[in-house]
Amino acid sequence: xxxxxxxxxxxxxxxxxxxxxxxxxxxxxxxxxxxxxxxxxxxxxxxxxxxxxxxxxxxxxxxxxxxxxxxxxxxxxxxxxxxxxxxxxxxxxxxxxxxxxxxxxxxxxxxxxxxxxxxxxxxxxxxxxxxxxxxxxxxxxxxxxxxxxxxxxxxxxxxxxxxxxx
Numbered sequence: 001x002x003x004x005x006x007x008x009x010x011x012x013x014x015x016x017x018x019x020x021x022x023x024x025x026x027x028x029x030x031x032x033x034x035x036x037x038x039x040x041x042x043x044x045x046x047x048x049x050x051x052x053x054x055x056x057x058x059x060x061x062x063x064x065x066x067x068x069x070x071x072x073x074x075x076x077x078x079x080x081x082x083x084x085x086x087x088x089x090x091x092x093x094x095x096x097x098x099x100x101x102x103x104x105x106x107x108x109x110x111x112x113x114x115x116x117x118x119x120x121x122x123x124x125x126x127x128x129x130x131x132x133x134x135x136x137x138x139x140x141x142x143x144x145x146x147x148x149x150x151x152x153x154x155x156x157x158x159x160x161x162x163x164x165x166x
Contacts, residue, residue, distance in 0.1 A: 001052055001053070001054060001055075001060065001093075001094065001097060002052070002053050002054075002055075003050055003051065003052045003053075003097055003098060003101040004050070004051055004053070005048060005049070005050060005051075005105070006042065006049035006050070006051040006062070007042065008039075008042055008043055010042075010049070010051060011035060011038050011039045011042060012035065013051065013059050014038050014049055014051060014059075014062055015031060015034040015035040015037075015038050015039070016031070016034075016059070017059055017061065017062045017084055017086070018034040018037065018038055018062070018064075018082065018084070019031050019033075019034035020084060020086070021062075021082055021084035022034065024084065025119070041064075045067075046066065046067075047064050047065060047066050047067075048064070048065045048066075048067070048078070048105060048109075049062055049063070049064045050062060050063050050064075050065075050098055050101050050102060050105065052085075052094050052097060052098055059086070060085060060086055060089045060092075060094045061083075061084050061085035061086055061089060061094045061095065061098055062082070062083075062084055062098070063080060063082060063083045063084075063098045063099070063101075063102050064080075064081055064082035065078040065079060065080045065081070065102060065105070065106070065114065066078065066079045066081055067109075067111075070112065070113070073112055073113075075111075075112035075113075076109075076110060076111050076112060077106075077111050077112050077113050077114065077115060078102070078105075078106045078109075078111050078113075078114045078115070079114070079115050079116065080102055080114050080115070080116040081116070081117075083095060083098060083099070083116075083125065085098070095125075095128055096128060096132065099128065099129070099132055100132075102114060116129070116134075117142060
């Protein structure tokens with residue numbers, strides 16, 4: 001098995017895995033959306049995608065991390081948002097190898113830590129993370145709020161705050 005950073009030439013391969021990942025989390029199959037999303041992230045450096053392949057170059061899985069910051073620590077961190085292994089390749093150490101590669105990449109990139117979240121029902125992933133020394137956050141609750149429908153284009157014409165709101 002080989003794990004490497006995906007580049008622009010890998011968008012199609014990663015998009016196939018990303019589409020399967022989204023379906024795992026209950027989304028409709030949409031390869032065009034997956035290709036567009038991954039194709040927009042990589043050239044801008046908005047994410048780091050690590051791609052696992054077998055000896056023949058067949059894709060096994062991927063992880064995607066987004067660079068961001070921790071204000072409390074005043075430091076750069078990664079958010080590991082996506083980890084996916086093809087169903088027929090699970091239980092062969094691919095996920096563990098991707099996690100180790102993500103940790104090495106974060107260290108090489110000068111990140112202070114990596115954060116991740118997973119579905120409460122994804123106990124398989126939780127077992128992997130905990131076996132590798134990751135600790136569940138018991139201090140903070142995570143919240144989210146939808147501010148526009150998924151898939152709708154952002155409106156860059158409107159100001160974030162109107163004068164009347166002040």
